[in-house]
Amino acid sequence: MATYSTNEFKSGLKVMLDGDPASIVENEFVKPGKGQAFSRVKIRNLKTGRVIERTFKSGDTIEAADVVDVEMQYLYNDGEFWHFMQPESFEQVQTDKSTVGDSAQWLKEQDVCLVTLWNGSPISIDPPHTVVLQVVETDPGVRGDTSGGGGKPAKLETGAVVRVPLFVQQGDRVKVNTRTGEYISRA
Amino acid sequence: MTLATNCDWRPTASLDTLTRRAQIIARVREFFARRGVLEVETPILSAAGTTDPNLHSFAAQSLAPGANRGLRYLQTSPEFAMKRLLAAGSGSIYQICKVFRGDESGRLHNPEFTMLEWYRVGFSYHQLMDEVVLLATDVLAGFQSPQTAEKVTYRDAFLAHTSLDPHAATAADFMAHAQSRELDVSGLGSGDRDAWRDLLLTHIVEPHLGRGRFTCLYDYPASQAALARVRAGDPPLAERFEVYFEGIELANGFQELADANEQRERFERDRRERAKRGLPDVPHDEHLLAALAHGLPVCSGVALGLDRLLMLASAATSIAEVVAFPWERS
Numbered sequence: 021m022a023t024y025s026t027n028e029f030k031s032g033l034k035v036m037l038d039g040d041p042a043s044i045v046e047n048e049f050v051k052p053g054k055g056q057a058f059s060r061v062k063i064r065n066l067k068t069g070r071v072i073e074r075t076f077k078s079g080d081t082i083e084a085a086d087v088v089d090v091e092m093q094y095l096y097n098d099g100e101f102w103h104f105m106q107p108e109s110f111e112q113v114q115t116d117k118s119t120v121g122d123s124a125q126w127l128k129e130q131d132v133c134l135v136t137l138w139n140g141s142p143i144s145i146d147p148p149h150t151v152v153l154q155v156v157e158t159d160p161g162v163r164g165d166t167s168g169g170g171g172k173p174a175k176l177e178t179g180a181v182v183r184v185p186l187f188v189q190q191g192d193r194v195k196v197n198t199r200t201g202e203y204i205s206r207a
Numbered sequence: 208m209t210l211a212t213n214c215d216w217r218p219t220a221s222l223d224t225l226t227r228r229a230q231i232i233a234r235v236r237e238f239f240a241r242r243g244v245l246e247v248e249t250p251i252l253s254a255a256g257t258t259d260p261n262l263h264s265f266a267a268q269s270l271a272p273g274a275n276r277g278l279r280y281l282q283t284s285p286e287f288a289m290k291r292l293l294a295a296g297s298g299s300i301y302q303i304c305k306v307f308r309g310d311e312s313g314r315l316h317n318p319e320f321t322m323l324e325w326y327r328v329g330f331s332y333h334q335l336m337d338e339v340v341l342l343a344t345d346v347l348a349g350f351q352s353p354q355t356a357e358k359v360t361y362r363d364a365f366l367a368h369t370s371l372d373p374h375a376a377t378a379a380d381f382m383a384h385a386q387s388r389e390l391d392v393s394g395l396g397s398g399d400r401d402a403w404r405d406l407l408l409t410h411i412v413e414p415h416l417g418r419g420r421f422t423c424l425y426d427y428p429a430s431q432a433a434l435a436r437v438r439a440g441d442p443p444l445a446e447r448f449e450v451y452f453e454g455i456e457l458a459n460g461f462q463e464l465a466d467a468n469e470q471r472e473r474f475e476r477d478r479r480e481r482a483k484r485g486l487p488d489v490p491h492d493e494h495l496l497a498a499l500a501h502g503l504p505v506c507s508g509v510a511l512g513l514d515r516l517l518m519l520a521s522a523a524t525s526i527a528e529v530v531a532f533p534w535e536r537s
Contacts, residue, residue: 027310027312047313048313048314049311049312049313049314049315049316050313050409050410051261051311051316051409052405052408052409052449052456053449053456053459053510053512054259054261054431054433054447054459055261055401055402055404055405055408055431056261056399056401056402056405056406057261057310057311058405058406058409058410060410072391073391074391074392074393075390075391075392075393075406075410076392076393076394077392077393077394077395077399077402078310080393080394
C-alpha cells in the first residue's frame with residue numbers, strides 16, 4: 021500500500037483519513053527553531069465534504085487513497101441509480117442518491133460531469149459549472165416586462181427550481197450556474 | 208521544447224524588498240561596528256554535523272575523481288565554529304551566513320536561510336535579550352515594527368494560555384489539554400513529553416506572543432536546553448530564550464554552556480536519541496569539545512532569522528516574499 025510522509029504533504033494530495041478518502045486542502049509546516057516539527061493540515065473528507073484540521077508529527081506516514089477525477093457523460097437515471105460513461109472507453113459506473121446528492125437536480129442526459137472515483141467507485145459527482153435547461157413550469161410573467169427586476173420561481177426539466185426574470189416563459193431554455201443555483205441568461 | 212510560459216526563473220521577492228534586505232544588512236553591520244563586535248566568517252561545510260535529533264543536516268561530498276569521499280555537513284548554524292573562536296580569545300563576534308536545514312519548508316521556513324548569529328563575552332542572557340530587542344528596533348527604524356518589549360518566562364506563558372505548569376505537567380496532561388482545545392493530533396504518544404510541550408507552544412501559546420511588541424520568552428525546561436547552561440533548582444531551568452513578534456519566532460539565544468563534559472554528554476544523548484528514532488548518525492564536533500576544555504569565556508549567544516526580520520519590515524506573510532529564490536526555484 022502506497023504511503024505519503026508528512027514532507028510530501030501538499031494541497032490536492034489524496035490520502036486515507038479515518039477510513040475515508042480525503043484531500044489535503046492546506047498544509048502548514050510548524051516548527052520551533054529547537055524542537056519537534058509538525059504538519060498542520062486542513063483536510064477534506066471526500067465522502068462528506070467536511071473539512072477538518074489535524075496536526076501530524078513530522079515524519080509520520082499516511083496511507084495514499086486511490087482517488088481520481090474523471091470526466092464522464094451522464095447517461096440516465098433508472099429510478100434508483102444514476103449511470104455515467106467514460107466517453108473514450110465506454111466504461112460505465114453507477115451511483116445512488118447518497119453520492120449524487122444535490123447534484124442530481126442539475127444532471128441532464130449527455131452532459132459531461134466530473135466524477136470522483138475511489139478504488140473505481142464514484143464518491144462524488146460535480147455537474148458542469150453552467151448548464152442549459154428547459155423551463156417546464158413557471159407563472160406567466162407580466163407582458164412587456166424585460167427589466168428582470170423582481171423575478172419568479174421556475175421549475176427546470178431536471179427538477180431544479182431557480183429564480184428567473186419575469187420575462188422568462190415556460191418552454192424557454194435558460195443558462196444556470198450550478199454552483200450558486202443562479203440564473204445567468206436565456207439560452 | 209515547451210514555450211516560455213514557465214515563470215519560475217523569476218525572483219519571488221520584489222526589487223523593493225531586496226533593496227530593503229540590503230539596507231537592513233548594512234544597518235546590522237553598523238550596529239555591531241558601533242559596539243566593537245567583530246564580524247567573522249567560519250566554514251559552511253564541516254566534517255562534524257549537528258546531533259540535535261530535531262535538526263536534519265544536508266551532507267555533501269566532492270565529486271572529483273579519486274577525491275576523499277568523506278561526507279561534509281552543511282551547517283545548521285555557525286555555533287560550533289564561532290565558539291571555537293571565542294575560546295581562542297576573539298572577544299565578542301557576529302556572523303551573517305547561510306544555514307541549511309533539511310525538510311524545513313513552509314510559509315515561515317526555507318531549507319536554506321540567512322542567519323545572524325552573535326556572541327557577547329561577559330553578557331548574561333538577560334543582557335543579550337535586551338540587545339536583541341535593541342538591534343531589532345534599531346535596524347527596523349522607519350519600517351513598521353514594534354517599539355517595546357516584554358519578558359515572560361516559559362512557565363508564565365504556559366500558565367496564562369493553557370493553565371498548565373509546563374515543568375510539572377505530564378504528557379497525559381498536555382494531551383488532555385490539546386483535546387479540550389479541540390486539537391486533533393496524530394502520532395504523539397505518552398512518551399513524547401517534550402513534543403507535547405512543543406505542540407502546545409506552537410499551536411496555543413505562540414499565537415499570543417509578540418502582539419504589538421516583542422516578547423522574550425525565557426527559562427525553558429532543562430530537557431530543551433539545547434546548548435544553553437542549565438541553572439540548578441527545583442525544577443532546573445535552561446537559561447535559554449526566544450524572541451517573538453506577532454506570533455512568529457525571530458531569535459533563539461543561550462547563556463552558553465561552557466562545560467566540555469556536559470557538552471559531550473549532550474552530544475552522546477542526542478546520538479542515542481537519533482539511533483532510537485532511526486535517524487542517520489552524525490559525527491559530533493570534537494573541535495568544539497577541545498575548545499570548551501581549553502576554556503570558553505562566560506558569554507551569551509543568539510541566532511536570529513534575518514529573513515523573518517525582513518518579513519516584519521515588509522509586512523510579508525511568507526518567507527518567499529523576502530528571498531530572491533526560495534527552495535522551489537533554487
